[in-house]
Amino acid sequence: MLLPILIAAAQPVAAPASGPVVVALVAGDGEARCLPDRSLCLELPGEGKDEGGRELRISSPGSGDDTGTISLPLPYGADGKGVSLWPNIIPVPSTNEDAAQPAAEFLVGVIEEERAMYSGGGGSGGRLHLLRVGVAPHAAGLVEVLDTVWDSSLMIRACFSEQDMKNxxxxxxxxxxxTGALAAAAPDGGELPALTLRTAATAYPQTSRRTEDNSNIKLKKSDLTHWKDPECSYTRLLHYNPATARYEMDRPAPDCSVYTTP
Structure with missing residues (x-):
């Protein structure tokens, strides 16, 4: 059932000869998000709710035939973690041009979010799981090809007295x-498209560091701006390694857990 869905969906969004594309999904019916021509739609039922987002539904409402909906289980969202759909999709160019019906594949993202609350503050941190969605000869499924830190937002109380407020x-x-962002990179001849990961990490006020006690620091008005951390604001090329069936960075990323761990 999934084979005609993916083949029908692949043709209008195939990557150009110059390389792969990252396609933004648009709103569909209900919670679904679709390719702009609605040839393929994705949905995480109950997204954002407890025990929601535990399966990925794939449908093809614009294909013109009765292909139905496919539901594939996801191993995410345990322990109260939230799950949401990455609002983009990456078509994988076919390398089997001679086949009568070349198998279509896509890279689909699922963001798993962890939340924490503490006295006077709280935060959330997300990881992006990039999934290879496609078909083998008689089977359909999902394979994770990337797991990376993705986004976070943290607030930590720093005033405990009137003097702190003044300071x-x-x-x-x-x-x-x-925050993280994925974009297409120059083709490298690999089995899956090469990608670029860009991140940005900031602290506010600009003098604040999570590893330090910032409550007794006297701030100036000029400090009330966001500081961009040069180490944790980085760019990495991602190349698919068929030996590990994973994307690998061209060089290791720094430890940015002070930003990404709630």
Whole structure:
């Protein structure tokens, strides 16, 4: 059943000769998000709710035939973690041009979010699981090809007295954020498209560091800006390694857990 869905969906969004593309999904019916021509739609039932997002539903409402909906289980969302759909999809160019019906594949992302609350603050941190969605000869399934830190938002209380409020100009929370973005990279001849991962990590006020006690620091107005951490704001090329069936970075990423762990 999944084979006609993916073949029908692949043709209008095939990557150009110059390389792969990252396609933004658009709103579909209900919680579904679709390719712009609605040839393929994805949905995580109950997304954002407890025990929601435990399966990926794939449908092809614009294919013109009755292919139905395929549901594939996901190993994410345990222990109260939230699950959401990455709002993009990456078509994988076919390498079997001579086949009468070349198998279509896509890279689909699922973001798993961990949340924490603590006195006077809280935060969340997400990981992106990039999944290879496609068909083998008589079978369909998902294979994870990338697991990487993705985003975070943290607020930590920093005022415990009126003097602290004065010292910090009433900026009574340290705020930390981390964001990631995936884009297509120049083709490398690999089995899956090469990708670029870009991240940005910031702290507010600009003098705040999560590993330090910032409550008694006297701030100036000029400190009330976001500081971009040069080490944790990085760019890495991702190449698919068929030996490990995973994407690997061209060089290791730094430890940015002070931003990404709630």
């Amino acid at each position: 910090r100009l009433e900026a009574c929370h340290d705020e930390y954020s981390f």
